[in-house]
Amino acid sequence: MTEITRHHTTPRMSQIVQHGDTVYLAGQIGEGATVAEQTQSCLNKVDALLAEIGLDKTRILQSTIWLADMADFAQMNDVWDHWVAEGHAPARACGEAKLARPDFLVEVLVIAARR
Template sequence: MSKILRTNPGPILSTAVEYHGFVFTAGLVARNLELDMEGQTRDVLDQIDTLLEQHGTDNTRLLQAQIWVKDIKDREILNTLWKAWLPENLAPARACVQAVLADPRVLVEIMLITTK
């Protein structure tokens, strides 16, 4: 039986789950919810970099991204930072939708599936 590795397991979620060379992240939000869209997006991408590194992978191995934004009008800010963060020609399959998020101060949440 293959081992399942859980990062920061809690009562309702783990920050990431690794299985058979795949890494599935939880939806990540900014640590400081007082930041604007640019600040929150940068923080989430920094968290993703750290989390992927912990699992021996990086943003060159992304397979799928699910992104939720509080206001779809902020998508352009997100996309500008996202494009700068992604290696050229290595964009994952992606969805980006407007959503009511768990805390009204959350402006963006990103969840990934990647491989090692």
């Protein structure tokens, strides 16, 4: 049976879950007043969590991005496009969703590969 390892676990969730060679990050919420600021903050958190387990953004297989308002799609993409590693763009989906709090404008989920 493949081991499951969890990091930064609370009674509700874990920030990182490793199952075999697959790594799942919890949805990352950013800080800031704008979608651009929150997106950059989310991506910084993704970078930090991946680095904690010896990975970087080139290992991302898939990302799901939730926006509170699809009108912010271009602003989010501008930050994303500058962040994503050239030649390593993951499979990605983006949709609109009512997020947990009204001040949350973007949430980023990531699945990555260890090998």
